[in-house]
Amino acid sequence: GQNIDQPTEMTATEGAIVQINCTYQTSGFNGLFWYQQHAGEAPTFLSYNVLDGLEEKGRFSSFLSRSKGYSYLLLKELQMKDSASYLCAVRSHNTDKLIFGTGTRLQVFP
């Protein structure tokens, strides 16, 4: 089966750095995605990792370790607009479908 774990909630201060962790168990791993979702809105794609290492996109970076079944999303120079839920999702090579974690709700305070 497949299982994805991420913290339910996190808080941070504007201008700070926050790391959101995601651990997963899956058969036939074929990529890990991070999405951002503001309350009541659609998830929007942030990043994709399929090989080990760090992918950087501006203030956001995502890291993957396939041997550990572990990823993190790093948000730098936090802004108030970064307050949202962050969804970790894993794709199985066997089914080509995405399995989503329950999301981490991040609140950024001034």
Add this chain to the structure above:
Amino acid sequence: DADVTQTPRNRITKTGKRIMLECSQTKGHDRMYWYRQDPGLGLRLIYYSFDVKDINKGEISDGYSVSRQAQAKFSLSLESAIPNQTALYFCATSDPLGGPTDTQYFGPGTRLTVL
């Protein structure tokens, strides 16, 4: 204009009624998906379609049916709505030939309440 649209955006209905949620896309993607989202449970896949003649059940298909009328349209039906189908419903599309990621792009969502 939005690439993935959903209608209606909000719907309140009664137990036992038949409801159809519609999804249209202008992205030219072959793959389309229906998810529901509930607090604390994340996004769960209801049905998906990899092309016009392909329909597959997801993890929670009971009580739902779908129709892929064209590449651009994928509708979700609740034959006889029940209160525990109250949720936020998202349609998504992806294109496996558009790059290695086959990223899914989501519509704005439909908030359905069943009384």
